[in-house]
Amino acid sequence: MPLNDTLNVLIILALPTISGLCLIWSMNKTHQLPWPLAVTLGFGLGTGLVAQWLLILSIFHLPFSFFLINLPFLVIPILLCGRILVQRRRTPPAPLIEWAKKSTNNPVDYALLSFIFIFVFFILWRAMNVPVVDWDAISTEVFRAKIFFYSQSAHYYSSTSHNTYPLHMPFVQTWFSLNLGEFHEQYVKIFYPLYSLSFVLFLYYFLRCFCSRTSSLLGVVLLLSSNFYVYHSCAAYRDITIMYYNCAAILLLVLWHCRGIRMFLILAGLFSGFSSFVKLEGTGYLLNHVLLLLIILSTMRAESNREKLRHFFFFLTPAGIICLTYHLFQYFEVILKRSVTASQMEADLYNLHVTFSNVLPRAVSIILKYVDNMFFSFNWNIVWFLLIISLFNTKTIVKQMATKLMLIAFLLYFGMYLAGFTLTKHYYWVIETNTILSRALLQIFPLACILIILINFSEEKSAS
């Protein structure tokens, strides 16, 4: 990438990231997050807001003019910067040490860092050198961004193919291209490695709250050891984006429960809502997140019901508003207008073709497909195997709240997909083709890496 272009791209990406950062800082008055963690969360929040802002413009049939698309990302930092500075002068936030474990230097770290370097370098190089060629990208997602870019609006949304798919990535890429001034076949791919590597950083800092530096780095290596994760980090598919929002929402809920920082709860709500705007299954993930939060609230015996209700609404308000806005837009813009219903095989949340015949044999064949994919494909290295043998350590699992919550998130995820694949038309896609199972697993895979590390290396044995 030429230097001039690099600077342009960095400046464009800085806009939403700085807005996200300002919002995070203004929500969190008590604790100082490490800056890489704040930036990764700021990036997720900022790009999520970009997509939501373009959705709002589309609802009101406003054009994507340069001024309009950037308005909030110029206003937010201006409004919040002064407030944050004054706030921090009055009450300096508690340092990182309060919520991250101390660590000593370990030579193993260097070996782990070398592996990480190889994988990260490969991701960045491939993502920035192989242009958009992937099936879904050229057929729907990136193609849609191109259409929005040329029309400077989402006017033709309902006449694009697979118009039931949510619009997070097309909107983010449209916004980026409009700022860049051209639809660049290579640079529009930058979001995929950025979501992937942002999550890598988040995973590291999440683990640092419970484990040593070496164990946290090992967690990162586990994640990057997956060929499928690495490949999707440099391909133009939405699965890495929804993985970011889905897993980040779960991790933020766990962090909120273990560290009591309210900003994490609100951010979890926002990320959960954003996940419903990336892919259709995001709405299912949102329900999973709500169930997880309810389970967390039920364990908080010291809190009054009124306080629990407050927590619940801090999460549900942003998540619900984002999800509902999209579905209403979708309903009025596409579902009501379309003359042809979705085909038998097309993914459509409003047309699932639920069937209750042969449930047991169908469920068994789905489980066998899962086993084959998780343990014998070339997708996941031996991570699922490591998770299974780690799960024998029941004594540690019972003692750690974070681990228990992760396991619950896993159960909710597998429950949702087992029901979804068994009872709906998606059964065909799992059994007859290999198109969706691996990508569905990718969306939860990082939790397997985190669980392995927490079970085997967590220093919070007595946490409850």
Added chain:
Amino acid sequence: MTSRTKENAVLLLITLTSLVIVIIYLVNRAHGTYQGFFSYLIENSYRPHINEMKPLIVGGRPLYTYYYSIVLISFILAVTLKRLPSIPLFKLRSPQSLLVTSGFFALVLSLGLQSFTYVNAFTKEYRGLRGKSLHERQLILNYGKVYQFARHARLLLKDHPSAQLITDMDITTDPGMYIRNFLAYHLYPVDMRNIRGEPVDNLIIFRKKNALQSVPEDFEILEQIDEENIIAVKKRVNNAPQ
């Protein structure tokens, strides 16, 4: 060195021994050479696919089966040592801990192989793409010729933004479906998928036998690229209002 570090070193040694046993077994089974075996692994261990990376089959079984075997052999050897009263090893460690540690050592072996395969894949791609512009990279990737055609047509059809594809390809299934979508993607803003709902004012006759015969009377040929590929535009009616 602490006793735990010593024990881990012994366990690593056991894991490496298991690895050697498995490699000897596989090479002998295939009646091949060690060099050939490792080259095969490095060349074939990175087979990227967007939906699923198929397992590498070695000796009739998926490669990861052997990693699981290595963990199992190491675990059995370590537990046997733990049970022997005369050997002061692993006495305070649970079998579960030994199993997980063997698992992590197997992961390190897998990571070693993976690093080689990534370096190998990078070197190959780097040689192919080094110093090339985006346009040149598009040309040498899959369907470079389709890209070239689409780009050429897009430049030709600046004033004719609404296209229709005429082809012999089966566009209801891949590769025809992918090529149709790829073409439409690279042609845009020339609209080949009726996104804007405008009347057709040009024809993309692509991979069509006797392409000339497919040009209707009310269209004229803008460019004939070869026998199978033609770009045609709607004839302007002379008395049409200006």
